[in-house]
Amino acid sequence: MARTVAQGFSWKQFRVMLRVVTKGEQHLDSTGMGMGDDGTEKRHGFWGSLGAGARKVAMGFLFLLLAAMFFMMGCMLGEAGVTPYQAFSLCVVSLVGLTALTGLYQAVNILYFVRDLGYYLTLPISATTIMWAKLAHFLGMSLFGDLIILPVGLGCLFSVGAAPGTWAAMTLAFVLAAVAVNLALVIVCVPIMRFSRFAHDKDLFSRVFGGLIIVLALAIGVGSQFAFQGDGLVSLASGAGGLLSGGVPAVVMGLLCPPSLLARPVVEGDALAVLGGLLGMLASVAVYAAVLSAVARRWYFEGVQALQGAGGKRGRRVQGAELTQATRTRGAFAANLSRDWKMMARVPVFFNQFVLSSLLMPLYFIVIAVVSGAVGVSQATDAGMDPSALLEMARSLTALLTFDSPALAWCAMGVLFFGLFLGFSAYSFTMGVSRDGEDFFFLRGLPMNWSAYLAAKFVSPFALSTVPMLVLIVVALVVLGVPAAAGAYLVAFYLGATATLGLLSLGLGARFPRLTWDNEAQLVKGGGATLMVFAGLLVGVVVMVLPALALLAGVLWNVLAVPVALGLALAIFVAECALLAWWVLGPCARSLSRRER
């Protein structure tokens, strides 16, 4: 194949492109970056601006909340004797780790999977200019997200009473480190996209990297359970400092993020060392920018061209009896369930977010249980105890779970808190209708049974999120020797909590669906989706407050006898389920049958 002539950079075209990229570009797969702006069409008028404004305020609040949490963490580190350099190292190592795992996906989305890219190819603009315009946009967005980690270092500076100059130097050093690691990432990304067939299959790429991100999120969740115990965080910080001190890890870190090697003089040195360190960091960023320009000049355009030519897989010829079998009659519910499941499983973003994460969720608890169990066994052995005696001890306690024991009521409260925690995944119900997007209006033209449609929308996420956890709970109940009646009650209570949560979330999603998105990722990523996840907690509180009050009336306020409180709490769930099912299958279904664009 003839090689494409290398194309130079034009500053004038760069500014034009940057404006276009920032304002009007549509991504085939968005990255979930930004302040709650998910790229969907804005509603006009007062309510439209109020909604967008509220979303931005809520996202800003969430950002500040996380920043404050990290700042406090930094303060704790400082008070535990961690040096600012070690805290900064922890920030940089976290930054590099997160960018390496999630950044490639984001960079590829920004630089390649863009609907307008095919159009850019027809314009007399150099590929290098297009890439730098896109990269500048990407860096601006990712830097904003990366800054969330910096308060760990700043908190440590605060606790040791560092001078303002050190704060400024650390901030600048972190920004340069963030730019460098993103540039390094794109230097790797450009040849991959040029030569890898895997990367040209957007579905496969999204599925693999999306899955990786989900696994990473779960790993962070599991890890944080242990990092926040004892001196785990302090060990992490000193370990991060050790990574940058020398040897192979320092070389790897130096390649991925050259400024990280100059962090010590910047954070701990005198004024001259700080200045020298910052200049060195700046120079390393400039070198990486030059390398990226050279790489992009050579391969970016060819990579984009290769992507445009990538095609889908072909199926077999289906005819005769096989076709008859494949198209045999189903009822309205089965037809909707099958369609919904296929759409969810075949769209990589939906698969990762709603299928994979739900299936991996039990793993999260299994890992915690196994690690905690192993630690418990180890401690018991050290104390000269037989580990099996621990299990017997636990079983002797669970044997006391009867309907007149407050312990069962407290266990039910535990189930409620667990159900509340599951509120984080309730957005798979909330997004049920929104997942259809523009297809919804196609369905509106059909003689659709909207109750069957919503029932199908309930079953898929319920089966995915509730059933695997249910299996886990039943196994735990059996292992711990919980009496059958009490165990059945807790299972029924769990099903009541998750069903009401799911029904209310689904109904709310049906009353206020978001159907005008350009790509699936807009729906499940970005600020709006983040807020939706937290809103799931509120929904959980709404459905669980009455059963919780009934239980507390029995065990805390002694207004009701414990068996009455337990019965009342379950009865409330049953009543809520019935009411919500009527609401979803009746009024919500009717509202969908009338919904317009």
Add this chain to the structure above:
Amino acid sequence: MIKIDHVSKSYDGGATCAVRDLTLEIRSGEIFGLLGPNGAGKSTLLNMLAGVLAPTSGTIELDGVNVMTDPLAAKRNLCFVSDSPDHLLRLKGHEFLRFIADVYEVPDAVRGPRIEELAHEYGMEGELDNQIQSYSHGMRQKMMIMGALLPDPDVWILDEPMTGLDPKASWLLKQSMRRHADAGKTVLFSTHVLDVAEKVVDRVGVIAHGELLFVGTVDEMREHFRSNGSLEEMFLELTSENSPFAHAAELAGEKDGDASASTEAR
């Protein structure tokens, strides 16, 4: 039969009027072509007929069934091809057709042979096991038309159905429309391709700015304009700034506030 009675559709609390007090009757056994420039209100009107949009005022009946009060019964009796064929792209062709057949409750004995027949006619036999997203624009359009024709309801409503079709598929669709109308059923379609309208339709309606400017046969249109010109020339004159109906349209617009204006077929 399609009966549209004083139908209006406005957005933004009445600030934008897409269809204005439109009255029209399309008889069983005829092919009716709806012509109009971009943004004239054709798709809005067809979407209202299909029950996707609700009229702001007025009523629509399909074979005596009110679309608004009994949408399910009305929709079981109609099929609608919208102006975009990009729907349910992750389903395979046969999965899409099965879903449509299930929704319309097409019996097993009918759907199998009908799907094979349609797939053969439209040259899609080898594509049914592929996801719709892998189809070209024209193939997607064929799939949407196959989905619409599969349940074979009495009323066909097609929004720009020829867009993207190859000549054979286009010819096939026109044949199907003719057969359907000859069987005493109703076909309403919109198009920009005036030659198509001229050759296929029994009557045409010209719509501009949400108002129906003319309804009649192509011959009546020629007679009205006392012209031997093409339909294209008449269409341009009819929808231009100097349209013989422009003044009437303005008057109708002025009266819009008291809802007394009517743009029944003149």
